[in-house]
Amino acid sequence: MKRSPADTEKSARVITRRGLVLGALQVSFAALLVGRMRFMQVDQTEEYRTLAEENRIKFQLIPPARGLIHDRNGKLIAGNEQNYRIVMVREDAGDPKKVLNTLRKIIWIDDADIRRALDEMSRRSSFVPVTVADRVDWADVAEVAVNAPVLPGVTPEVGLSRIYPRASDFAHVVGYVGPVSDYDLGRLEDPDPLLQIPRFQIGKSGVEAKLELDLRGSAGTREVEVNAVGREMRELGREEGKAGDNIQLTVDADLQAYVQARMAGESSAAVVLDTQTGDILAIGSAPSFDPNKFVRGISSADYKSLLEDPYRPLAAKTAQGTYPPGSTFKMVTALAALEEGVIRPGEIVKCNGHVEVHSRRFHCWKRAGHGKVDLVKSLRESCDIYYYEIAQRVGIEKIAAMARRLGLGHRHDLPLSAVAQGLVPTKAWKLEARGAEWVIGDSLNAGIGQGFVLASPLQLAVMTARISTGKAISPRLVRAINGVEQPVLDDGQMEINAENLALVRQGMYEVVNARRGTGGRSKVVADGLRMAGKTGTSQVRNITKAERARGVFRNEDLPWNRRDHALFVCYAPTETSRYAVSVVVEHGGGGSTAAAPIARDILLQAVYGGQPPLEAYPSSQRGTIRSRQREIEELLSRPPAERFVDESNRA
Numbered sequence: 001m002k003r004s005p006a007d008t009e010k011s012a013r014v015i016t017r018r019g020l021v022l023g024a025l026q027v028s029f030a031a032l033l034v035g036r037m038r039f040m041q042v043d044q045t046e047e048y049r050t051l052a053e054e055n056r057i058k059f060q061l062i063p064p065a066r067g068l069i070h071d072r073n074g075k076l077i078a079g080n081e082q083n084y085r086i087v088m089v090r091e092d093a094g095d096p097k098k099v100l101n102t103l104r105k106i107i108w109i110d111d112a113d114i115r116r117a118l119d120e121m122s123r124r125s126s127f128v129p130v131t132v133a134d135r136v137d138w139a140d141v142a143e144v145a146v147n148a149p150v151l152p153g154v155t156p157e158v159g160l161s162r163i164y165p166r167a168s169d170f171a172h173v174v175g176y177v178g179p180v181s182d183y184d185l186g187r188l189e190d191p192d193p194l195l196q197i198p199r200f201q202i203g204k205s206g207v208e209a210k211l212e213l214d215l216r217g218s219a220g221t222r223e224v225e226v227n228a229v230g231r232e233m234r235e236l237g238r239e240e241g242k243a244g245d246n247i248q249l250t251v252d253a254d255l256q257a258y259v260q261a262r263m264a265g266e267s268s269a270a271v272v273l274d275t276q277t278g279d280i281l282a283i284g285s286a287p288s289f290d291p292n293k294f295v296r297g298i299s300s301a302d303y304k305s306l307l308e309d310p311y312r313p314l315a316a317k318t319a320q321g322t323y324p325p326g327s328t329f330k331m332v333t334a335l336a337a338l339e340e341g342v343i344r345p346g347e348i349v350k351c352n353g354h355v356e357v358h359s360r361r362f363h364c365w366k367r368a369g370h371g372k373v374d375l376v377k378s379l380r381e382s383c384d385i386y387y388y389e390i391a392q393r394v395g396i397e398k399i400a401a402m403a404r405r406l407g408l409g410h411r412h413d414l415p416l417s418a419v420a421q422g423l424v425p426t427k428a429w430k431l432e433a434r435g436a437e438w439v440i441g442d443s444l445n446a447g448i449g450q451g452f453v454l455a456s457p458l459q460l461a462v463m464t465a466r467i468s469t470g471k472a473i474s475p476r477l478v479r480a481i482n483g484v485e486q487p488v489l490d491d492g493q494m495e496i497n498a499e500n501l502a503l504v505r506q507g508m509y510e511v512v513n514a515r516r517g518t519g520g521r522s523k524v525v526a527d528g529l530r531m532a533g534k535t536g537t538s539q540v541r542n543i544t545k546a547e548r549a550r551g552v553f554r555n556e557d558l559p560w561n562r563r564d565h566a567l568f569v570c571y572a573p574t575e576t577s578r579y580a581v582s583v584v585v586e587h588g589g590g591g592s593t594a595a596a597p598i599a600r601d602i603l604l605q606a607v608y609g610g611q612p613p614l615e616a617y618p619s620s621q622r623g624t625i626r627s628r629q630r631e632i633e634e635l636l637s638r639p640p641a642e643r644f645v646d647e648s649n650r651a
Contacts (some may be wrong), residue, residue, distance in 0.1 A: 061219045066162060067246045067247060069247045069249065070246070076165055081160065086131070089129050094153070106147050107133065107140040113132065144156045164295075168291075170253075172206065172283075172285045174291070177202060184202060206416060211415050214481060245482045247478060250279035255272065258636070264287075267310075267586040268588070270581065270584075271284075271582050276469070279479070279488075322454040325536060326448070327448060328449060329446075329536070331507075333448075338503065339496060342390065342393040345503050349372075362384070373386045375503060381517070391446065396427060399447065405494055408422055425453060430452070449536065457583070463569070472490070475489075505532060519533050523600075529572060532571055532574045533599065534568070535567070565585065565587060566584070567591045567595050568582070568591045572607060579603055583595040583598050
């Protein structure tokens with residue numbers, strides 16, 4: 001059918017409108033596309049440039065070198081060594097299990113390491129590298145590098161790991177480092193990004209932990225180009241971080257090694273102080289342990305043996321351990337009484353072996369008594385009755401005040417783990433802690449360093465140094481940080497009457513130099529080098545009335561853990577004090593037999609700066625001393641990691 005001209009014209013107008021609409025839509029779409037392209041290419045240039053860069057460039061943290069730790073003479077105590085390891089990034093690996101199975105066909109990996117790595121990857125962000133194998137050798141590193149195309153996300157790395165060249169000598173002082181744990185991260189509100197680096201090491205105990213922020217340093221950054229599968233192609237830039245601060249301690253490494261060797265076979269502690277500066281020259285606990293095992297990963301068997309050892313090798317007995325000070329506390333009671341004027345220097349107290357207070361009998365260690373006793377004799381022969389008497393007169397509050405002046409009952413500010421405060425009891429303390437009133441018997445026990453009184457070997461060394469000099473010195477362990485000398489903590493004179501101090505020093509001198517002195521077997525006979533000291537024995541069990549009636553058991557007849565602790569404190573030279581030493585031998589029996597010989601040997605080693613001449617010892621003892629010196633020489637000749645406690649020497 002032929003269309004009319006009107007229909008044709010109408011149809012043309014419809015087509016034209018549709019064409020215009022479609023054209024308008026096309027123009028609008030083109031304009032929108034151009035606008036979007038302009039927005040992305042011009043307005044968002046920087047954002048998309050960054051995204052593009054991040055697709056081919058990675059930024060990595062560079063862990064800093066941990067600060068070194070040296071002794072007072074510059075000898076290395078804690079250093080760093082190269083450590084090769086294999087790490088994996090989960091987001092680059094795709095299927096971690098599959099990649100790990102491939103990896104273990106190339107190098108040997110323990111099943112436990114595989115499980116640990118998978119567990120750590122599941123808990124960490126996908127971009128955080130996780131260590132799969134640590135302390136691998138160069139051959140394994142080369143194998144992983146050669147097989148990189150079939151090991152996506154796996155990278156060999158070289159880093160630094162802590163090493164302790166003197167092994168057990170400084171285990172309780174320097175402590176050790178270990179990998180950052182979830183517990184460590186949980187304690188921090190804003191963790192350092194460094195702590196996310198795989199197996200990054202931080203201080204776990206001792207100086208390593210207490211000075212962590214000084215030793216850690218700050219991270220550097222590394223910019224690397226990677227290909228489509230994440231393989232590094234080249235390094236584009238690097239900004240080195242700041243190494244940790246180097247720490248110099250006050251401790252003498254050679255003296256520290258001698259202290260540890262001299263205490264071998266004992267459960268004991270010893271501290272050596274410079275009485276003029278407060279510098280800690282040695283601070284040893286025995287037995288010890290090798291901190292390198294903790295850095296490398298200690299086995300369950302080794303750790304269990306340390307935990308179950310009755311001699312407690314993991315305990316830092318010098319600062320953490322507290323003991324009844326026994327008769328080494330008698331100088332405190334004597335000075336309190338003298339300063340308060342409740343007893344005169346030459347006043348006599350009669351000792352017949354016991355004293356009764358409120359129907360309770362308090363005994364002297366010497367069953368027959370010491371007869372007439374003045375202050376010097378009371379120290380020389382360690383008469384308990386004398387101190388029972390003056391403790392009643394002066395009272396616990398004055399005794400406690402004097403104890404604190406001498407450094408007891410105070411937590412000294414040192415970068416050591418768990419520095420103990422000890423305990424100097426008072427009436428208020430007992431009421432609050434025990435819910436009971438103070439009684440006279442408590443004062444008598446405190447007067448001889450028993451009862452509630454507790455002190456650490458470190459505190460006893462400070463007490464001895466203060467008595468010997470009259471100065472309120474405080475112990476110092478850090479000598480310098482990055483070469484900057486740290487201040488000596490000296491609060492000046494203690495303002496104790498000089499005549500009273502001289503009287504107490506005279507008593508301590510006679511302890512080791514007079515005929516009836518309790519420490520006479522440990523005297524020093526070198527000209528101009530006499531030693532003053534005080535023996536102490538602290539009970540760890542109650543002696544019953546029935547036992548006293550039939551005869552008290554000797555310590556050597558008791559099981560080791562029921563024997564008394566042995567203590568000895570001393571200083572030298574007596575004319576101008578320079579060194580103070582305290583020794584505690586756990587369950588050693590008597591202070592004169594177990595602790596005093598150790599303290600004398602350590603003191604002479606400090607004075608002479610090495611092995612003392614035999615002429616410093618009484619002639620009758622030189623054969624025995626020479627044999628002991630040879631044994632210690634042989635022990636010190638071994639590599640530090642191979643020195644150990646001979647179990648056969650234990651009681």
